[in-house]
Amino acid sequence: MLTLGIETSCDETAAAVYDAAAGRMLGSVVASQVRIHREYGGVVPELASREHAAVIDGVVEEALSEAGAGLSDVGAYAVTRGPGLVGALLVGLTFAKGLSLGMGGRPFVGVNHIEAHLLAVELEGGPVELPALGLVVSGGHTTLVLMDEPGSYRVLGRTRDDAAGEALDKAAKLLGLGYPGGPVIERLSRGVGEGAAAPRFPRARLKGNKLDFSFSGLKTALLYHVRDNGMGDVPALAAAFQEAVVDMIASTVAAAAEECPAVSLVAGGGVMCNGPLRAALGGVADRAGLRFHVPSPALCADNAAMIAYTGHVLLARRGPDDLSMDADPALGLGE
Ligand code: KG4
Ligand code: ZN
Numbered sequence: 001m002l003t004l005g006i007e008t009s010c011d012e013t014a015a016a017v018y019d020a021a022a023g024r025m026l027g028s029v030v031a032s033q034v035r036i037h038r039e040y041g042g043v044v045p046e047l048a049s050r051e052h053a054a055v056i057d058g059v060v061e062e063a064l065s066e067a068g069a070g071l072s073d074v075g076a077y078a079v080t081r082g083p084g085l086v087g088a089l090l091v092g093l094t095f096a097k098g099l100s101l102g103m104g105g106r107p108f109v110g111v112n113h114i115e116a117h118l119l120a121v122e123l124e125g126g127p128v129e130l131p132a133l134g135l136v137v138s139g140g141h142t143t144l145v146l147m148d149e150p151g152s153y154r155v156l157g158r159t160r161d162d163a164a165g166e167a168l169d170k171a172a173k174l175l176g177l178g179y180p181g182g183p184v185i186e187r188l189s190r191g192v193g194e195g196a197a198a199p200r201f202p203r204a205r206l207k208g209n210k211l212d213f214s215f216s217g218l219k220t221a222l223l224y225h226v227r228d229n230g231m232g233d234v235p236a237l238a239a240a241f242q243e244a245v246v247d248m249i250a251s252t253v254a255a256a257a258e259e260c261p262a263v264s265l266v267a268g269g270g271v272m273c274n275g276p277l278r279a280a281l282g283g284v285a286d287r288a289g290l291r292f293h294v295p296s297p298a299l300c301a302d303n304a305a306m307i308a309y310t311g312h313v314l315l316a317r318r319g320p321d322d323l324s325m326d327a328d329p330a331l332g333l334g335e
Contacts, residue, residue, distance in 0.1 A: 012301075109314050
């Protein structure tokens with residue numbers, strides 16, 4: 001049976017076709033809206049919804065043709081229902097419901113975008129050994145969970161202010177580097193030598209839950225540094241900022257590994273494309289004796305392959321959803 005996955009929660013319109021019998025993705029298409037939002041330095045929700053609506057049928061058609069399949073070969077429809085931008089979510093959700101209805105009521109399932117980021121790695125390496133620590137770091141989310149058994153997520157910590165990717169995007173904007181910020185900050189940082197003159201930015205020390213994250217202090221530190229000293233060596237500043245973000249994520253995951261009985265560490269989300277972060281978390285996992293699972297970069301960033309696959313898993317686990325299901329922009333894990 002083929003599952004068609006659709007993703008429109010933020011600024012990527014994506015569709016993918018998963019073949020459960022073969023255990024692989026037959027087609028996966030991602031149409032990025034980055035060029036539209038770039039001039040504003042971030043995602044503009046209204047423009048995102050309009051662009052999703054304009055391109056979604058073409059993206060779905062392209063994924064089906066890549067898969068060598070027609071609509072009649074699709075047995076189930078999986079779509080992101082949250083969290084994300086409500087107008088953007090509604091485009092994908094309505095489209096998937098329409099297909100399900102139009103095809104005589106074939107099963108429809110609503111997928112949590114964060115859960116999909118956590119399951120994406122299974123597309124490449126099969127099921128992860130549980131209990132596992134799960135980390136999602138993206139432009140909209142920074143969440144650390146403990147997965148005890150399939151489908152069970154206990155939130156250990158989350159960001160109290162900006163998401164990790166959002167912090168990188170805002171830093172890049174401040175440094176005049178454009179949008180999205182993560183990739184350009186990583187690229188610039190690569191050329192920076194050990195002895196470069198840059199400040200060591202403060203790492204947040206949180207009161208209360210030590211497994212939460214906070215990036216707003218770091219962002220303010222960069223702002224004040226630039227205000228007081230000027231831009232100076234921009235690559236060195238970018239590298240120092242990236243190092244602080246990586247350090248804060250890695251040390252929080254290390255602290256969680258000490259507290260929790262996990263055997264694996266799973267990571268996902270667009271910020272996991274970052275080489276130094278992948279290396280740092282690999283080191284954390286090694287020292288804690290955890291097996292580290294992270295997908296290749298194309299499956300870390302937003303895509304519909306993870307939605308199709310998660311939809312397939314959910315259908316098997318709990319059956320289809322009702323077509324009355326609504327978008328939930330603030331959907332949490334385990335809801
Ligand atoms: O998962 P994603 O594609 O969309 C959301 O669900 O938010 O993540 C996008 C975020 C952006 O903030 C972007 O700057 C960041 O991921 N990102 C990176 C890299 N590539 C994308 N951050 C650090 N290093 C990268 N190479
Ligand atoms: Zn995402």
